[in-house]
Amino acid sequence: MLAVTTTALLATGAATSAATPSPQPAAPAASSTAETPVERLIVGYKSRAAEAASDSAADKDAQAKGKKAGESVGFDRRLGTGAALLDLGGKLDEGEASDVMEAFRADPDVAYVVPDTRMYATAVSPNDTEYSRQWDLFESTAGMNVPAAWDKATGQGVKVAVIDTGYVAHSDLAANVVSGYDFISDPFIAQDGGGRDGNAADPGDWMDRGECGVDEAGLPVPGQDIDNSWHGTHVAGTIAAAADNGKGVVGIAHDATIQPVRVLGKCGGMTSDIIDAITWASGGSVQGVANNPYPADVINMSLGGEGGCDSGTQSAINAAVGRGTTIVVAAGNDNANAAYFNPASCSNVITVAASDRQGNRAYYSNYGTVVDITAPGGETSPSSSNGILSTLNSGSRSVGSENYVAYQGTSMAAPHIAGLAALMVDANPSLTPAQIESTIKSKARTLPGSCSGGCGAGLADAGAALGAGGGTPTGSNVFRNTADVSIPDNGSWVTSSVSVTGRSGNAPSSLKIDVDIKHTYRGDLIIEIVAPNGSSARLKEASGDSTANLLTTYTVDASGVAANGTWKLRVSDVYSGDTGYIDSWGLTF
Template identity: 75%
Template sequence: MRGSRRTRISLLAAATTAALLGTGVTTVLAAPGPDAAATPGASVAKAVPTERIIVGYTARADEATSNTEARDDARDKGEDVGESLDFKRRLGTGAALVDLGDKLGTKDVKDVMAAYAADPDVAYVVPDTRMYAAAAPDDTYYPRQWDLFEDRAGMNVPGAWAKGATGEGVNVSVIDTGYVNHSDLAANVVSGYDFISDAWMAQDGGGRDSDPADPGDWMNRGECGTDRNGQPVPARDTNNSWHGTHVAGTIAASGNNAKGVTGIAHRAKVQPVRVLGKCGGTTADIIDAITWSSGGTVQGVTGNPYPADVINMSLGGGGACDAGTQSAINAAVNRGTTVVVAAGNSNANAANFNPASCKNVIAVAAADRQGNRAVYSNYGSAVDITAPGGETSPNTADGILSTLNSGTRGIGSENYVAYQGTSMAAPHIAGLAALMYQTSPGITPAQIESAIKSNARPLPGTCSGGCGAGLADATTTLSALGAR
């Protein structure tokens, strides 16, 4: 167990002050403004007026069994403090539920409770408090995150949160395009590294350095050469993807901050490790990134202060797993790091893609909102598990909503956009793995994979070609680890 991981579990305490759940659904995907936190229904705690109290009488008291006596007692105590009290009903425990009449101020409620507490026939008196679901966050766009909670094809994440799993104390490295600043992620981002060694590909004015900021990965048609058929790569001009920031948001966007989306492991620390820029990335850079992220040594690079419990690689290329990448993955797993990879988006056999076909990884296929294998998702025996990846056509609401930026060829303003892909499915599993590390700190990568697969449920739709063990289920998996 790495020293940064803590096993403390945060639970919602019953109290007369509760955090109200957000209920509004907005169709605008720009980042909420600075006043979002003050909106009714946001995370600002609001005092809930006490309208009833629960009175437990001692066994010797007549009021403990007689509703008439309990009613008379309520009337008498009400007269004593100048309020109108009324016995409502008997609870299953035998306690009396007493209505306070008009909504009383805090002082008046205390006076009523003090009158009961002073009675030697009263064992206890407590407010009848209002409670709310412990797991559902108040983030503005959470109602649009079907991939987390919908019964049919969601990953059943709220039940895992209800068990106290948030990813707290767990480190997740996102080996991708880097990170563009986003206020819904910033609290959970730790320092990373830029492993792009080619300055032209890096597009940030230099080669490798300690700044994993994503300047954008836009490309002009044909800028990256030609494919095997002599066609220009890319086939058309492209704008910035901000891919790494989208992936990171699915894993660890801040939860219960009354804005945007919530990550699956919304208290985990996410580390941006940049390997993809203009025209993609190189195997050599990715190998070094895997090594460094997992706590290994890379010549000329200062050691990682946040060695990863989980690595997410939503990237890939054609061909079977190469020996160099496999060696880096094996070493990472031997250090205790779980490696999660995307199966690929070519509607083809994942065995022909790298790193999806590597051993000792969790290769993730994508499901659509109906629980079918997404039309683009790779498949086959190399796939270990399926997770929500979405389909944005014809309906963007069926994609995976996460953190992004509006800039097309430069950095713009933060926003939220729905993407589709096995790149979106993989971080669902990385987030689940983070919850598992928090719940069971001594767990190994092999046990992580086994538990996710053995607790998956069948896809509710169809899958041709092989979708691994089925659709991942966060709640069932955490329950299997003993989380309560």
């Protein structure tokens, strides 16, 4: 018999349905967060609504709902996902903003409404600027076994977008950097004299004490003066610093290209800008911005904010993954459950926790079931030699000279996985994001130290992931069907078959079923797997999820049936108004 053991183990490994987002969890009781004023809302309209395509209709709707809630609301701009960004006419407290949001939620034409929230870089400041060894790449205890992968791939031809603070010039990276974009729309945050433009240069993100407001206790944010982090440049160096140039550090995918996409500045960055950055970096269109000439194979986001994944960000991620982009995100540095953080808790991303030099979960690293994998993030106390060394700049309040500094954080762990993903794409360009995630997890090794709370599949191993076939199960291990099968609207079941041969005995207790379905409203879909003996298991139920497309991996216990024979993926669309097709699917033994 078949039994679903992990329902919708997505490209992230999140044990929740791909079609039904899990409810956003309440913040842990021990967490004390500020009541942040809300200035803008992100509203996603259903495709049938006039407001989904017309800016004037969206503006009219915003004004009407604002009037109903007693607030001034107007259309600001259209995001790359098609969602509307609405201006609340000033800063509203959470109660006032909630009244406006309720007016939208009551509208059946509205798919979601979320506040435009602020996110921050997820590095932890270092103690020292000297660091002579990249233990994170090669040490046997807790390194990522990267040199073992370099005889198979170096990232040649792979494009990696770093959605972060931008890029400050560094000779150890210059040869691998292509032009990017600055998506920061608020000149105060941008700190470069303007808003959005085609220059992703990082002018610095320094902050004076209290410059970003106050917390719920009335204490200034930040609590002390903070110098420039040059965070995006540090992340970029871990991924693709040049090799064999006689200086500095070497990146994991040192022949890949880096595209800096700027979203973080003074006091962090806004969700709306990050949504557009994800869309543009992955090859989607953003109003008023020329299309990206270097659409990313991999996106790294070493950033995050409190709260579960919002629908606007999830929509942008789903669309990007649907375009074939693998998205890697940091789990966060609060020593808390990553399910309470965004985008760490989003589906269709690879969420990365951080380990120290001994292979323990780093003391600051977030944890939990949404974590997919762990990678070296370092601990710079008491010695910077235990941190992650990468490219940086010495300027504290302006651009200074280039240097190298050891940082710690899940921000440092995530680019290890982004670099590994780039190696895998180099070795096998046909890999899907789901296959990349699945392989990284299946080839991970047990953490040599301790992990409380959950560290995903273990410590990533680049050499193992770049094994035979360049990072994905091949030959007799994977069986696929890439023929398109149309799914009739509100119609009968359709099936797509895969013939399995050459396997002895029964199927495994953790049979992986990766599914790629293109559909305009994936909540309409019911999906089942049918074994050669006719037994079946329900993989997905229908739901109200209005997101387009489904790219995910399910896990079933198939140990009770023979492996050889014809396996079928069975799909039905149970509601009218939307269409799609099975793009491809496969079985990994």
